[in-house]
Amino acid sequence: MHLFEPEVKRELLDRLAGEQIPLFLDYDGTLTPIVDDPSQAVLDERMRELLASLAERHSVALVSGRDLPTLQGFARLEQVYYAGSHGFDIAGPGGLKQRNAEGEACVEELDKAQAELEGRLANIAGWALERKAFALAVHFRHVAEGEREQLAATVQEIVAAHPKLRLGHGKMVFELQPDVPWDKGRAVLWLLEALGLDKPGVTPLYLGDDWTDEDAFKALQGKGIGIFVGELERETAAQYQLSSVEEVKQFFELLLQEGQ
Numbered sequence: 001m002h003l004f005e006p007e008v009k010r011e012l013l014d015r016l017a018g019e020q021i022p023l024f025l026d027y028d029g030t031l032t033p034i035v036d037d038p039s040q041a042v043l044d045e046r047m048r049e050l051l052a053s054l055a056e057r058h059s060v061a062l063v064s065g066r067d068l069p070t071l072q073g074f075a076r077l078e079q080v081y082y083a084g085s086h087g088f089d090i091a092g093p094g095g096l097k098q099r100n101a102e103g104e105a106c107v108e109e110l111d112k113a114q115a116e117l118e119g120r121l122a123n124i125a126g127w128a129l130e131r132k133a134f135a136l137a138v139h140f141r142h143v144a145e146g147e148r149e150q151l152a153a154t155v156q157e158i159v160a161a162h163p164k165l166r167l168g169h170g171k172m173v174f175e176l177q178p179d180v181p182w183d184k185g186r187a188v189l190w191l192l193e194a195l196g197l198d199k200p201g202v203t204p205l206y207l208g209d210d211w212t213d214e215d216a217f218k219a220l221q222g223k224g225i226g227i228f229v230g231e232l233e234r235e236t237a238a239q240y241q242l243s244s245v246e247e248v249k250q251f252f253e254l255l256l257q258e259g260q
């Protein structure tokens with residue numbers, strides 16, 4: 001249901017009236033448009049202003065596949081909570097700090113997989129490796145179509161050789177992560193508990209565009225509201241949709257106007 005259809009918008013605003021509304025926000029594809037070079041996915045000034053204004057009224061957390069310091073560096077907002085590496089690495093105001101212990105036990109395995117990827121994919125042009133504390137992203141946006149199958153097969157073989165790791169997918173990216181029961185959804189639930197927000201009268205919102213955000217949409221079912229960002233070309237566990245990052249800004253403006 002598109003959130004800007006008049007009846008849908010009214011229904012959502014009615015549902016939020018008088019509630020505390022913590023905001024959990026994915027980064028890439030939600031707060032910034034998807035761009036060719038991951039290092040260029042900077043937050044624009046309008047979005048930063050909106051997030052700063054929202055954070056004056058609500059608990060705001062960025063929940064991302066990005067490495068925690070990268071995410072903090074992009075956002076540069078002190079009053080915001082951050083969950084990097086797909087929720088494995090959490091930090092926030094007041095010295096909040098939480099690293100997933102089971103994930104930490106898999107970091108050595110990620111190091112080994114990284115060395116194998118660098119060796120075995122050396123003959124494929126255009127791929128890029130992005131190391132995060134608790135994940136390895138293998139970007140293939142710039143790999144020739146004819147070589148993507150070989151790249152995928154090699155990544156799958158490497159993951160299979162490391163039982164402590166699992167393979168996730170994103171937009172033109174493979175993500176190697178610790179194969180432990182932790183994801184963005186669990187990180188959101190952990191934050192709700194840690195911030196004393198797991199209680200009646202609180203309706204958390206989660207906005208996201210990617211597969212990894214589905215864990216958070218599912219975790220909040222019966223507790224909060226999921227909003228999918230982008231064109232809907234697949235099933236989602238989110239209840240509402242916004243079509244673009246620009247519409248995310250309009251939604252934030254609406255929340256601020258409505259005093260919510």
Ligand SMILES: O=P(O)(O)OC[C@H]1O[C@H](O[C@H]2O[C@H](CO)[C@@H](O)[C@H](O)[C@H]2O)[C@H](O)[C@@H](O)[C@@H]1O
Pocket residue numbers: 026027028029033034035036037038039041063064065066067130137139141170171172173175210212
């Ligand atoms: O959880 P997110 O905040 O959505 O992060 C998911 C991954 O996003 C980044 O990669 C994606 O965005 C890039 C910039 O727009 C794009 O070039 C790339 O193709 C996308 O896959 C980021 O680089 C990854 O580390 C994140 O896990």
